[in-house]
Amino acid sequence: MSARIEPAPLRRDPADAIIGGVCAALGRRLGIDPTIIRVGAVAITLATAGFGVVAYCLAWLLIPADPWAAAQLRGPDAAPRWTHPANWKVAVGIGMLCLSLLLVLRELGIWWSDPVAWPLVLAATGAALLWRQSRVMQPASVPEASTAPDRPATRRNRLADLYRGGFGVALVIGAVLLFLSANNALGQTRDVILAAIAAIFALALILAPFLWRLGRNLATERAARIRSQERAELAAHLHDSVLQTLTLVQKRADDPREVAQLARRQERELRSWLFDAGRAGASESLATALELAAVEVEEAHRVPVEVVAVGDGPVDERTVALVAATREAIVNAAKFAPDSGEIAVYAELGAGGAQVFVRDRGPGFEPSSVQADRRGLRESIVGRMERFGGRADIRSHPGSGTEVVLTMQWGKE
């Protein structure tokens, strides 16, 4: 029995390309030296008075690039490309459709003039490019409350966005200048443009010191805000871990083995938090991290905790905060409703966000009556969720138990 050998797929290899890699792709598919294909392509182009160029461009558009070869060429650390090729295609395509429409109108006898038509095509292309660039500009993926410092990749993406927008603006301005030049109006606007440039230069000189100081103040204020958020996060973590453990130590002071166990566990956790990057128990799954947090509280406080997680999600700084807030909610339920049966944790997890419900059948309380110096709710749950762009809702009344609802979104589903 002989094995059937599939021919190589028709894919352009950017690494083997002289222009677009079309001849290399055809050569690989047909099993022929690409040089022979290239010579043939040139011969066809000469014989057909240039039609080969049209056919080559069509093939370049229609034959997809080899994604593996393209990724190898780019490399993992390559700078982001100035412009997204898809945006250029759409923009040039719209410009050509506009030109086609104008040519049809000319055939029907509706024609303004070349000095109007060509700037119109250029402006349409520039406007289409600006519209496309505005759709694909990077949204703020890190929430405002995040304490992560500005990474070089983020600054590079912002520069790339600026370059991309600049091409579209340049095309539109070029179209306007072309229109003015073609209608002999450029000379008349020269004086206006010179006066505008002089005014802008003078304003820039006058405002430069104020703008410089404003920029520095904004940077200082941002650094202070980051420090404040880091301090709040540190305080919340110490409250959730060390303070809770010290409270348990006081309660079980008559059991030395239990006290030693609590102290060892807290020491391990604190060392891991101080020196390790990962926080969610080295778990790569949000559902697993929630279950581990529940088990930890169950063992420390000796109350049953039942976790039901539907779906799963990624583990990043947002979800670590979600897990920490959930843990604190379970701890609160264990502390203030220890004899009210099982604590129920229900989590709906997805690629775009998560919602976690922590319910107990304890005595309940009035959220507005919590004292200002109690940090368990205000900082460790509500404040922590808000710092990372989420929300915490506390639903409780005296005599009706407590439900804590934690919601966090991190992208589109």
Place this chain on the structure above:
Amino acid sequence: MNDRRTDPLSLVAGVLIVIVGALMVFDQSSDISLSGGVIAAVFVGVFGLILVVSGLLEDR
């Protein structure tokens, strides 16, 4: 791996090229009369449409 899914871009481009080819054939056989301007408009329009579809599909 043999990918047998339909490539939308190839389908759209193929249909447009067939239409352009048919127009050229009818023009050559004098069933219709197309001026140079109309032919240029058709070619430019088809090329532009292929570019737009290619860009939109690449962005998905």
